Amino acid sequence: MRYFNVRINVTRESYFDYDVEADSHEEAEEIAKSLVWDDALDDDLRQHAEIVDERYDAIQEFLCGECGKGFNENQMTDDEACPACNTPIPEEEFNV
Numbered sequence: 291m292r293y294f295n296v297r298i299n300v301t302r303e304s305y306f307d308y309d310v311e312a313d314s315h316e317e318a319e320e321i322a323k324s325l326v327w328d329d330a331l332d333d334d335l336r337q338h339a340e341i342v343d344e345r346y347d348a349i350q351e352f353l354c355g356e357c358g359k360g361f362n363e364n365q366m367t368d369d370e371a372c373p374a375c376n377t378p379i380p381e382e383e384f385n386v
């Protein structure tokens with residue numbers, strides 16, 4: 291088993307109508323905005339949310355068998371070894 295850290299980046303959009311009492315368009319929009327930012331419409335936002343963009347970036351993580359240091363594929367040396375003690379990462383732990 292190999293270990294990975296996956297950065298999840300999901301963009302959601304939420305469209306729905308909500309009735310408010312106000313004296314002008316601007317006030318109505320300000321009230322709606324306040325309700326959103328005060329988390330008063332969380333249930334509506336969640337209920338109407340659709341994923342419009344998603345991205346998943348995995349980085350493989352390693353634990354050096356020699357010195358015990360944890361590191362990821364961006365931190366290993368150029369010749370694929372532990373950055374702390376320079377022990378080569380066993381080939382079977384790699385995606386090749």
Ligand SMILES: [Zn+2]
Binds near residue numbers: 358359372374
């Ligand atoms: Zn090491």
